Amino acid sequence: MFSAVDVIRTKRDDLELSTEQINWVIDAYTKGVVADEQMSALAMAILLNGASDREISDWTAAMIASGDRLDLSRVGKPTVDKHSTGGVGDKITLPLAPLVAAFGVAVPQLSGRGLGHTGGTLDKLETIPGFRTDLSTTEFIDRLADPGAVVCAASDRLAPADRRLYALRDVTGTVESIPLIASSIMSKKIAEGTDALVLDVKVGSGAFMKDFAMAKRLAETMVRLGDAHGVRCRALLTDMSTPLGRTAGNALEVAESVEVLAGGGPADVVELTVALAAEMLALAGMPDADPAAALADGRAMDAWRAMVVAQGGDPDAELPRAPESEVVVAERDGIVTSMDAYAVGVAAWRLGAGRARQGEAVSAGAGVEIVAAVGEHVSAGAPVFRLHADDPERFDLARRTLTGAVDIGDSVNSRELILDRIG
Template identity: 65%
Template sequence: MTDPAGAATRHESFDAIEVIRAKRDGQRLSDEQIDWVVDAFTRGVVADEQMSALAMAILLNGMDRAEIARWTRAMIASGERMDFTGLRTADGRPLVTADKHSTGGVGDKITLPLAPLVASYGVAVPQLSGRGLGHTGGTLDKLEAIPGWRAELSGEQIMRQLSEVGAVVCAAGAGLAPADKRLYALRDVTGTVESIPLIASSIMSKKIAEGTRALVLDVKCGSGAFMKDEADARELARTMVEIGRDAGVDTTALLTDMSAPLGRAVGNALEVAEALEVLAGGGPPDVVELTVELARHMLAGAGVSDVDPAEHLADGRAMDVWRRMVAAQGGDPDAALPRARHTQTVTASHDGVLTGTDAMAVGLAAWRLGAGRARQGDPVQAAAGVELHIGLGEPVHAGDVLATLHTDEPERFDRARAALADAFVVQAPDLARDASLRARSVVLETVRPDVA
């Protein structure tokens, strides 16, 4: 086979059209077809429009468990893999790794207290994270609100920080599952983002390539989550747990509620401040609950059981790791966080009890205030966001401040307020309902390998 210029090219085992037709007609793809099409797409042999067609066929006709596992394996094989098997502490003790992935939500700052908390028990946490897009914030954006903190680390720097500190939160390298990055860009513009096999393989290819021994997934559902429907979120959680188990990674998933924002702070510096409250032994109950529950599962996956992670929040040991982690990446853990130049408040119009706070509306308001970006690469305001003052089930009086809006650009207030027009539901008191709202658990269900 030759290209148009006459240069010799490699012989291809399949062609894209036959693979597209197979999935279009409802057939399962063979291991060889999957391996070839992902590799050929990475090499540029399969064109973007052909992979887009295949993605749509997968969206419409699905994949079985074996296909999803093989597709994930092919995505991993498209790039590099990290290896932590030889990781040791500075004094020579072997280190086991554990990782967490969240499907994203409003006010989700859990990685910030979670990574140092788990590391305080002697388990290494290599948390490779990303930046936000749209109404969901990115972990790197939050941490970049800390003066001097840097996200970009080399592989050698990651290994050294894990050995010396025990935790690292940094940007993922471009070499991990590069096929996924190209495919995701296509899915985003072709209406195929919602495909559960493609979502699951996208997340898990990167996480397995990161080389961790234990993985805990935080799969969110509700208005502020990517998966609005609980049944869809449960299917995604089970699919990812199966992929992890098939790849030899100890994988557990928590199904968590994102119908209301997580905690009281939505926005980069605001969320760092709230994470520091949790690390100091305080913070909103839902943020503490989820941090502790995820830590418990991560530690169990790494072989550390019969501990209460809340103890290391209370006694300061998690905070000690946080300070070392931030300093190791150039940040000043004692520096003041950025504060917005302008604020406005949103007040209640009548008495009652707060029975609902729409997570999507709050996330959209924070985005409009400057906390998020519309396109990859757009700048974000470190200090912008929404600060919530009243929790679900709590009494409200006319004129009470429900939220404070923060931004450096006051012209943004009107559109942010419009997003919040119907975000807060205040109803007449009902003792049973209000007590249930105050006692609600953010964790809806645990999906483990033995029940997947």
């Protein structure tokens, strides 16, 4: 039998927690035996002193064991998922899931809602009339078998210990701990039951991880965790200093995703979608598959329509539009040399596309449309952004948020979207 104080002291003194200590403290915290203030102290000790690979693996295993682990064997197809650490305009799941499913691979995409400046995949998909994200486990597995791609909310029974610890970290200054971030993400993904996983670890102003070295450490830790728990895993480190695509907002991003599925769309969204699809298909045993061809010939669009219909949505329905719009114009002639992703994300949030705390409602049509992207010429007085909101009173704060977010000069270096590959 252990005590919470002894476990805290062990990590406070920079010693390794035993497997038995970790199993006990996670189980006891889930059951309410260990108090929030005690787990807060332990989380801070882990933040300050770190954790070994063995400790992180044991911590992850204990969080998985706190709930259910799905068995996807009856799906009858290889299963491969993608997880992004989040960014601005990161709509990649929407075209990616059906694109990979078009090759006969099952994509179990358990996603979340937006918070702060990063958008949530579920919020985006719920702008499609009728689209359901609250599927039962049986419905989830049935739709994995056919049509093959599912994007929905995770069950409360998947890694419930992480649900409690995640909320605690958010209010105790321990969010930045790589061991806790890695185990949080991977416990849910491993419990999901997927055979393989591709991680999109964002780096830059609009990302959770601003520093490349820290992002790489996180990616390496998560890949090792996946491999240790029997999930084949790879990671791409990708740039999030500039927003992805030309939209940040829920229905706006769905519309842009449909453009990509139709064979068009912004070049950076297409590039990242195709790169992640190639990694997923390789892990599924199809290293020679050509995802770009499936975007061009309509197979990905067919898979998208089938996915939307299977989850109760109408792929032909008109998407919501915000009733009010306003433009932000360039102050001089020149080329857009940089655009602060974080500022664009906060502006979209201020316009109503995001939430300040869990459970708040979001606007389906609100957000930021990028009229002049990085690398494009703009004239003084011409629009750089078009803002969309339900309430015109939101424009002033969003406009102030975008002050200084764009640099205009005479030339720009080409953007490197994919920065590194792990695994």
